Amino acid sequence: MALRIGIDVGGTNTDAVVLDGRRVVAATKSPTTEDVTSGILSALTEVLREVEPSQVSAVFIGTTHFINAIAQARGLEPVAAVRLATPPQSLLPMIDWPDHLRDIVGDHFYVCPGGAQFDGTPLNVVDETALRDVAERIRESGRRHIALSSVFSTVNPESELLAERILLEELPGVTVTRSALVGRVGLLERENATILNAALLELAGRVIDGLEQAVASSGIHAPILLSQNDGTVMTLERARLFPIFTIASGPTNSMRGAALLTGIDDAVVVDVGGTTCDVGLLQRGFPRESTVAMSLAGVRSNFRIPDVLSFALGGGTMISGDGGTVGPESVGFRITEKALVFGGDTLTFSDIAVAAGATPMGDPTLVADLSPETVKAALAVVGARVVHAVEKAKLRADDTPVIVVGGGGPLLAVVPGLEALVIPENAGVANAVGAAFAEAGGEVDRVFNLEGRTRVEVLDLAKAEAIAKAVEAGAAPDTVRIVDAEDVPLTHLGGGSAVHVRVKAAGPFARPAATTSAATTSAATTSEGN
Amino acid sequence: MRIIDEAALNDITLGSTVLGAGGGGDPYVGMLLARDAIRRFGPVPVVSLDEVPDDANVAFIAGIGAPGVLIEKLPRAAEYERVLQTLERFTGVTYDFVCPAEAGGLNAVTPFATAAPRGIPVIDADGMGRAFPHLEMVTPTLYGGTATPCVFIDEHGNTMYLETATNSWAEAFARAAVLASGANAAMALYPMTGEQAKKWLVRGALTMAQDIGRTIREARVAKTSPVHAVLESQSGVLLFAGKVEEVDRRNERGWTMGTATLSGLDAYHGRTMTLHFQNENLAAERDGVVIATSPDLIMAMEIDSGEPIPAEEIRYGYRVAVIGLPADPHWRTEAGIALSGPRRFGYDMDYRPIEEPVA
Helix, strand or coil: CCEEEEEEECCCEEEEEEEECCEEEEEEEEECCCCCHHHHHHHHHHHCCCCCHHHEEEEEEEECHHHHHHHCCCCCCCEEEEEEECCCCCCCCCCCCCHHHHHHHCCEEEEEECCECCCCCECCCCCHHHHHHHHHHHHHHCCCEEEEEECCCCCCCHHHHHHHHHHHHHCCCCEEEEHHHCCCCCHHHHHHHHHHHHHHHHHHHHHHHHHHHHHHHCCCCCCEEEECCCCEEEEHHHHHHCHHHHCCHHHHHHHHHHHHHHCCCCEEEEEECCCCEEEEEEECCEECECCCCEEECCEEECCCCECEEEECCCCCEEECCCCCCEEEEECHHHHHHHEHHHCCCECEHHHHHHHCCCCCCCCHHHHCCCCHHHHHHHHHHHHHHHHHHHHHHCCCCCCCCEEEECCCHHHHHHCCCCCCEECCCCHHHHHHHHHHCCEEEEEEEEEEECCCCCHHHHHHHHHHHHHHHHHHCCECCCCCEEEEEEEEEECCCHHHCEEEEEEEEEEEECCHHHHHHHHHHHHHHCCCCC | CEEECHHHHHHHHHHHHHHCCCCCCCHHHHHHHHHHHHHHHCCEEEECHHHCCCCCEEEEEEEEECHHHHCCCCCCHHHHHHHHHHHHHHHCCCCCEEEECCCCHHHHCHHHHHHHHHCCCEECEECCCCCCCCCCCCHHHHCCCCCCCEEEECCCCCEEEECCCCHHHHHHHHHHHHHHHCCEEEEEEEEEEHHHHHHHCEECHHHHHHHHHHHHHHHHHHCCCHHHHHHHHCCCEEEEEEEEEEEEEEEECCEEEEEEEEEECHHHCCCEEEEEEECEEEEEEECCEEEEECCCEEEEEECCCCCEECCCCCCCCCEEEEEEECCCHHHCCHHHHHHHCHHHHCCCCCCCCCCCCCC
16 A cells, blocks of 8 residues: 655644545644654654554655745845846845845845846856955855846856856855746846745755654655645755745645545635635636736745735734734744643634634633633634635635635634635645645756757647656656746857747646655656746 | 826836736836835826926837846836936927826836936826837827937946937837847937827826726726726727637847737637737737737736736736727827838738727
8 A cells, every 4th residue: 555645834733644545544733843843753653653654655745834934034044135237226136025024134135247138148247356345245244145146047047157156155155046046037026036045045954854854753764745836846955945936835735635625626715824824716626826926925926826815814823912903923833832722821813713612722711711802803803804815815706615724724613704614624634635635747947959940849849858757757647737838049049049948747646556656756856846 | 287106106007017018018117116216206296288388398208128128137217317318418408297108018107217306297198008119109100200309328328319310210220229238228209399299199198007907906806807897998809718828939139029829718718819929919810810900909918817917928827818909099090000000010911990890
């Protein structure tokens, strides 16, 4: 028997499920721990009571750790943003960021001469002296993470490569995230994602160390795969360098999980975690994607990710004494020590819901004397916020079903004004179920010389190769499909006949019996998302 | 006169993306530039043509280049601040008002980057009622207005002053310069008097952009279809609904050029559409038959959200409605069609008003 394990590491809870096909064999929820590792290990230990570690063919992990870090501006490292363009620039790095994030991650940015024209020829000569000066200022600022962007590095990355070498020479030990590896055309959006990636690197290292240790200690010797934004998986090695590609996997997993648990393919999905609530639209079993500009906790990006509205509401959300102020602060994973029902001293949304009659947790008598006015006021704020978000997510004023998932999901059952919610069995572990059903992806990302072929022929070639890679990575051949295709002509190369092709194919992993070896292959061949 | 605040700027930005007809350049970038200018120098008054004295001096302010370029090579305030005073240095004339050349795309708001530091108003009008890829394709050309004297400034420190025989020559020289410079520059052009502006320009073009933006925003709030709301308010026609299957796009000869091919959804299942663009969408071909062309506006909008999707951003897998909006009456004349119709762009076909049913 080949089983797959899905794990969701949320801000509050770590959930694990064991799946035999679509059947949930075992499920558990345990608090996310500060070190991440022990929470995963206890979740794994719990589900492995029912099955042997050797029966596990692959461990699929999804985490909202990184988007939570951005949403709460916590655990982020300060970043030095270096842009290669024509100085002085007017639209500077982080120009349209929310202030609270810029205060923590930014305001250290530098513009140096460099970059490419649209045809790949140099825009400005890279000024080595200026860059070494910038390096000196970065050293003085104590920043250890650099986000490097360059005009048209998607067409010609040479400026970025040269600047990376110079900066690393001057500042050994810092990290440099290059924008050409993170995003596509659109300097501001690509740079934003690059800066966020740099800000997340240390956290990513700690979290991924934890994942590896936990799985190893549980006795499982199967590949570990991490969900990324587009619903496919990547290896942990890659996730260490590009945590930004996991940033939207939470919504993808919860919406896929909601569809898998309910059999409903068209719905609004409300995922209530410990800290945030994500609301998105499920269409034909998949999350509706953003089109042009998508906000990552207020930061504009051009990633291809689920169109999800996030706001601060979860089981751990802190409530003011009069119930009038709900969040945005959350006790997060400390809910079991901080919340009143667990004997703590902080009033949270969980306490309010339990006082109002939600499924009991902790010791309900500890909230028995909460003032009814406080409970009523807090529920009114929560109800209005959720209704507003559901209405915003809906595209039409119709009776689209609303599925509620997530650890805090059952808390919504007591909120007035929220009728006709679908709360499935195992709603609390929907993300882990969704993670376990992440797809295998295959990507082609390289420069082709047309050599007498038309670009359509080259694209078809690349598509066939991407499909073959996805199948090799474990996708069932009859369901694999092209999910993204793009080509950028590189007129400065190959006498004008070079074209940079990016094609991505994806499909569900084939039946577990076949995935044992295939999942191993996927660890080696799946690559970047977005 | 009214004052444009940041909320109004956001509606104009959204609406001008629709008026961009696939091109005109990312208005988000223009909005950031305009917002920055307004934050630094204070709000900018917008006046109707009727408020402009006949003897006032007016000039268009516009960015020129490829939309696919200016999202990388971002426009800078310095060029927009300097461009008008440079024109004044050559002509010896002081300009009292600036006006958008095109209300479609980022050029709806680039004049704010010039007006704010100068402390002069922007006129609620434009020379297109949309966006076009050539600088001679403005209503003043139809009435004998001249593009030059004009000034071109790029980010590399190059300034060009032009006096040309015709507006087509002005386009040819400016295009050659913008290509050499890297496909993004600022211009001050079409100097004219207030009296001329009143006769030549498309009135209320900024208000039209703002209205379209507000229509989309309000439809979203009301949970009705933003696409239908725009069609209704602007007498538009739904041309297609489909999924983007292929995009062939390149930055070439100073423009963003190519095609997007769509396969039909819902009522259009089994059918195809190809959008041909040169910065703007110039022709829409359904099942091999051209059903809409310039000067009418052809625009792709995300089916559900109504998000207008410019040609430089359209991507594989997007689900879009393709809509057609009638061009301003200035363009639906023999001279207007000769200047901006399909034959002008090399299509061997006649212009057919978008509201006429397909045979």
